Amino acid sequence: MANISNEVRNYFKLDLLISRSCLTLRNLFLTRYSLFNNGQIWIDSAVHGNNYLTNVVPKNKKINLTPPQKKTVSNGDTNEWDVSTFTAILSFSDRPQTLNTNEIQKLDQEDLLIKQLKDLRNTLAHISSKSIDDTEFNQRWNDLSTILVAFGDIDTELDKLKDDSVFESPKQTINEENKNKALHLNSLGTQAHKDEKYSEAIKFFVQATVLPSVSDHDRATFFSNMAGSRLSLYKQQLYSVDNCEDGDITKELDRALKDAKQARKLWVTWWKAHFRVGQVYAILDDHDKAINSFERALALEPTKSEIQQALDESCILVNRNSRQEYLDPRENWKTIPENLNELKEKFGLDPEMVRKDRSLLKVIDPSMADVMKGHQFARGDIDVIQDYEQAAKHFAKAANAGNAEGMCNLALLFDKGLGVKKDHKVAREWFEKAAAQPEEHPRIKGMRNIGVAESEYALGVRYFEGISIRKDLAFAAYWYQCATDHGSAMAANSLGAMYLAGLGLDKNLEKGEELHELAAKRGDPVAMMTLAKLRLDKNDFEMARIWYDRACESDNPVAHRDRDNFIEDLEARQKYSPDMLKAMKTAANYMLSFQSKFSPSVASEIPYLKDYEMLCGYAKRGSITAKNLCRALEHYIQALNILLFCETLTEEQENIFVHELSECYRIEQIVAQIPAHTHKKVSNIIERVLSRCKKESNFIVSQLDEDVRVCYATLNLNSYGIIEEFVELCKQKYPKSVYFFLTSGAVHGFRRQSDTGLYNINNGLEIEPDNYELLYHKAVLLRHIGRDMNEAIVAYQKFIEIAPKDHRKIPEAYYEMAQCLKDFAPDAGMRWIQDCYKEGKQAEKLQLPCFLPYKSDNIAFIQPFIDMIEPNSNEEAEQACQIS
Numbered sequence: 001m002a003n004i005s006n007e008v009r010n011y012f013k014l015d016l017l018i019s020r021s022c023l024t025l026r027n028l029f030l031t032r033y034s035l036f037n038n039g040q041i042w043i044d045s046a047v048h049g050n051n052y053l054t055n056v057v058p059k060n061k062k063i064n065l066t067p068p069q070k071k072t073v074s075n076g077d078t079n080e081w082d083v084s085t086f087t088a089i090l091s092f093s094d095r096p097q098t099l100n101t102n103e104i105q106k107l108d109q110e111d112l113l114i115k116q117l118k119d120l121r122n123t124l125a126h127i128s129s130k131s132i133d134d135t136e137f138n139q140r141w142n143d144l145s146t147i148l149v150a151f152g153d154i155d156t157e158l159d160k161l162k163d164d165s166v167f168e169s170p171k172q173t174i175n176e177e178n179k180n181k182a183l184h185l186n187s188l189g190t191q192a193h194k195d196e197k198y199s200e201a202i203k204f205f206v207q208a209t210v211l212p213s214v215s216d217h218d219r220a221t222f223f224s225n226m227a228g229s230r231l232s233l234y235k236q237q238l239y240s241v242d243n244c245e246d247g248d249i250t251k252e253l254d255r256a257l258k259d260a261k262q263a264r265k266l267w268v269t270w271w272k273a274h275f276r277v278g279q280v281y282a283i284l285d286d287h288d289k290a291i292n293s294f295e296r297a298l299a300l301e302p303t304k305s306e307i308q309q310a311l312d313e314s315c316i317l318v319n320r321n322s323r324q325e326y327l328d329p330r331e332n333w334k335t336i337p338e339n340l341n342e343l344k345e346k347f348g349l350d351p352e353m354v355r356k357d358r359s360l361l362k363v364i365d366p367s368m369a370d371v372m373k374g375h376q377f378a379r380g381d382i383d384v385i386q387d388y389e390q391a392a393k394h395f396a397k398a399a400n401a402g403n404a405e406g407m408c409n410l411a412l413l414f415d416k417g418l419g420v421k422k423d424h425k426v427a428r429e430w431f432e433k434a435a436a437q438p439e440e441h442p443r444i445k446g447m448r449n450i451g452v453a454e455s456e457y458a459l460g461v462r463y464f465e466g467i468s469i470r471k472d473l474a475f476a477a478y479w480y481q482c483a484t485d486h487g488s489a490m491a492a493n494s495l496g497a498m499y500l501a502g503l504g505l506d507k508n509l510e511k512g513e514e515l516h517e518l519a520a521k522r523g524d525p526v527a528m529m530t531l532a533k534l535r536l537d538k539n540d541f542e543m544a545r546i547w548y549d550r551a552c553e554s555d556n557p558v559a560h561r562d563r564d565n566f567i568e569d570l571e572a573r574q575k576y577s578p579d580m581l582k583a584m585k586t587a588a589n590y591m592l593s594f595q596s597k598f599s600p601s602v603a604s605e606i607p608y609l610k611d612y613e614m615l616c617g618y619a620k621r622g623s624i625t626a627k628n629l630c631r632a633l634e635h636y637i638q639a640l641n642i643l644l645f646c647e648t649l650t651e652e653q654e655n656i657f658v659h660e661l662s663e664c665y666r667i668e669q670i671v672a673q674i675p676a677h678t679h680k681k682v683s684n685i686i687e688r689v690l691s692r693c694k695k696e697s698n699f700i701v702s703q704l705d706e707d708v709r710v711c712y713a714t715l716n717l718n719s720y721g722i723i724e725e726f727v728e729l730c731k732q733k734y735p736k737s738v739y740f741f742l743t744s745g746a747v748h749g750f751r752r753q754s755d756t757g758l759y760n761i762n763n764g765l766e767i768e769p770d771n772y773e774l775l776y777h778k779a780v781l782l783r784h785i786g787r788d789m790n791e792a793i794v795a796y797q798k799f800i801e802i803a804p805k806d807h808r809k810i811p812e813a814y815y816e817m818a819q820c821l822k823d824f825a826p827d828a829g830m831r832w833i834q835d836c837y838k839e840g841k842q843a844e845k846l847q848l849p850c851f852l853p854y855k856s857d858n859i860a861f862i863q864p865f866i867d868m869i870e871p872n873s874n875e876e877a878e879q880a881c882q883i884s
Helices: 006-036 046-056 067-075 083-092 101-125 134-150 155-160 176-194 198-210 216-238 250-266 271-283 287-300 305-318 336-347 351-364 367-379 388-400 404-416 424-435 452-465 473-485 489-501 509-521 525-537 541-553 557-574 578-593 608-620 624-645 651-671 676-696 703-715 720-733 738-750 754-767 772-785 789-802 810-824 830-844 859-869 873-883
Strands: none
Touching: 006 083, 006 101, 006 134, 006 287, 046 067, 067 083, 067 754, 083 101, 101 134, 134 155, 176 198, 176 216, 198 216, 216 250, 216 271, 250 271, 271 287, 271 305, 287 305, 305 424, 367 388, 367 404, 388 404, 388 424, 404 424, 404 452, 424 452, 452 473, 452 489, 473 489, 489 509, 489 525, 509 525, 525 541, 525 557, 541 557, 557 608, 608 624, 608 651, 624 651, 624 676, 651 676, 651 703, 676 703, 703 720, 703 738, 720 738, 738 754, 738 772, 754 772, 772 789, 772 810, 789 810, 810 830, 810 859, 830 859
16 A cells, blocks of 8 residues: 555545545435425335335436436435435435425525535546645545535544545454454355356355454455456356346346445455456446546556556447557558569569568578568468467567567557457557667668557557557657658558647647648558548649549548549539639638537537538438538538637627527537637637526526527537536426437436436427437437337337438448347347348448448447358448449
8 A cells, every 4th residue: 555656545535535425415315305205204225215216206307317326226225325326316306395495595505515516526536547636635625525514524533534544454343263264254255266156156255244343354355256256157147058046147247336336335445346346337338437446446556457458448448449450550461472462463573572582581680580470370371371379479489589570560469369368558568669679670771670660650549549558649649750750651640630630739730731641652541532632622633633543542442432522522623713712722721720629519520611512512412411411501600700700799799609509509510510729719608698698587588598508508518417407407498499308318328327318308209209319319228228129129210210311320220220139139130130231231322421431339249240140241241332
């Protein structure tokens, strides 16, 4: 414990203070329960819990509980409720009409303190480093302790939590006989676990936990071990053909979570307890909570690789960055004969001469023999069968001899878990060793040291994505720059994108374009496409066509697919008048300058304004989706004009701005990309208008008031706690406004409160039964709840029936329907799953160019299943796309 930094200690002291508030909030709940129920006393029992969940919570529609919280409430033991559960219930419980003025004032004061406590708790939970400096600590401590003292806590008792003694073993009366017996039972349980006799291990751990007068730290160990055995038992039963004893293996996860939390409660500064809680949440697919627990564990024990590994995997899943091929600078590995044939086709090089030249390198650099052997086993060669374990051995031998290429390729194997155990940290270490090698080959003067630039680029990716290390855009830019200096095309492209977007660096459009041109000249096909579009935006038609043609010649499938649209756009622009071209160029530069960091409410970074002409063309040909996007863009442009050309706004201009922006949000909010550097200005306008409306009256409805509420809710969409409460008030004031029900449903969905989200979506559908946006959200929430997949499928089918055929979610609806059966009844509908997959692929062909290439998070999960049903499905799908 001595190695824990002062900043981390500060964090956990505050966390203890938050945990202490549970006792205060529990007492507050018991008091209010009696006050609201004619003096009836709450009894901690399942009877009271079920009654409260069944009869009270549904009537208080503002109370939004997650499924785990509902389960805890139904158990009825308020000692097990957490801060979030208490604050959700206390903040939104309906009050009886019989309260007197003093009681109402007292409740209002308490509600204000509860909200402050909730906000402080949420802020603390989102500090990923789990460390707080002394100045911030003292401020937050004072804020928290003031709230608790106001609720009746004793300040001298709170001060005791400030002492570092909370990180030491508590002073307890220990019964040595019971202690020894408990430790013996723990050793028996540990051995049973090693022997994979998990049920037997659990029994030993249970016996150890119930023995009295045993230290809290020992008991925490027993509970942690018991949680580990329950997780192993769950996995064992999950993959077993036999039915489990109680017929419901998920109960083991519930028990494991309860045990892990008990271990954490007994020993709040033990990394293993937090790690165990994170493991359970990860299996429950609640990766946000898993990350929070893993971050706490890592803060307490930063040297444990298993924590970092688990944190990496959850981060990858949450951020949908599980693209391991993206970490490979040379992307997909082709067989050696394929590579040699490619060299022959592109450059006329004789494959046999290339092999002889490479053989000569072995003489100059003996470690190259192992590198080449490694490539043969990794990729496959004539008379060499692919074998990743052998590849790893040869790359490791070369790496240990100081060969940068061997280091880089060994890192790639560790990153993908090919031939070696997957380990992102070890991969990073090998990338770092390779990047530290000289740029020039140590034995061959003038030759590039292969593996150096590739590793520098891989390190840039890791810092950019936050894989195995804390995300740091400045370091990402540093490594991309190093790799660019050493010849990497992909790094130049990535660095150029950072300059264009102003991510981690000062925005520099000229520098960004220069880097894309450099990457394109080095052969990066993605950079070629980007450069072609940049040239087109500048009305440099000749170079735009040249670079797009080169992207196609580089076998870029996206370039091939979008070629007709690009040429159509190019030829259309060539017909414009000089004045129109100048105006479009100005608009394009404006959008590029706005393309840095967008407000949290924006769901996409596609520059829709640039695509306006294309969308108009599709709208004229009958596309409802394109028509909606154009309408939304027209409102957004009106709002932008007010921002651009008015330094200070009159109240009337502010009102017009709010109206235009709200109309855009109502039609299609993804086109309203508010830039980061104007986000504050936009927020201030919206808050001023909202304040003016509130001053008039909270009860008077008006179009402006509704508009500004739409803007406020959308602009702050990622501040779930704030928006959740705000939208509840909006629904009450504007009960016919579908937008607020849709927003409320979406927010609850983001927070994994699917039941509550569905309740709001269904309320919206009562107003507009054929609103296809609501129907899609309904289907998604039903799928997440997982109780009735048929109901979810019916909702998806109705969405597909009503929505425009080119709606961007139509393919996803088909893929998600396939997921419904794949996950819950794979044997019942294999052909149906395949049909959904094919329908999704057909629907992709109807998508507008701005939504292509179509991205679906579900394809990766469905494809292996489709391949099992029909091994050639991938080839057929590709052929179908080519034929179309």
